[in-house]
Amino acid sequence: MSKTIKAKRKENGLTQEELSLKSGLGLRLIREIEQGKTSMRMDKVNQLLQLFGMELIPAPKTTYNE
Template sequence: MEWDRENTIAQFVRDRRKKANLTQVELSDFTGVGLRFVRELEQGKPNVMTDKVNQVLLFFGHTLTPTPISDETRRNLGK
């Protein structure tokens, strides 16, 4: 499967990271995921899970996309 640098999630993460003035290393540290994962995510590397989810969602005419959450929901994450 080809990498797609222009996919919605790759663009979203890359744009948001840059707007937050973070390097990929800093994003990796803040989120607790590996630097390699961040790089591959921003480059649109196919991921087994998301590819399979998208395969199913495409059947119904949908795809996985980032969705904003409220500040309250964000504050309650991990509680």
């Protein structure tokens, strides 16, 4: 997810600061997300993803049997 958000930000020509302002989220959170922070509130992530027409949804964990 962190790579996707960073890529979308760059595709849209935004700095982290601009993304922070547009999303209403703190700059620190934007940086943590892009650096791969492993735990965060889903509503905050969706607030950010909404700018790019995306949404994070719960899904069953996929397991692979050998």
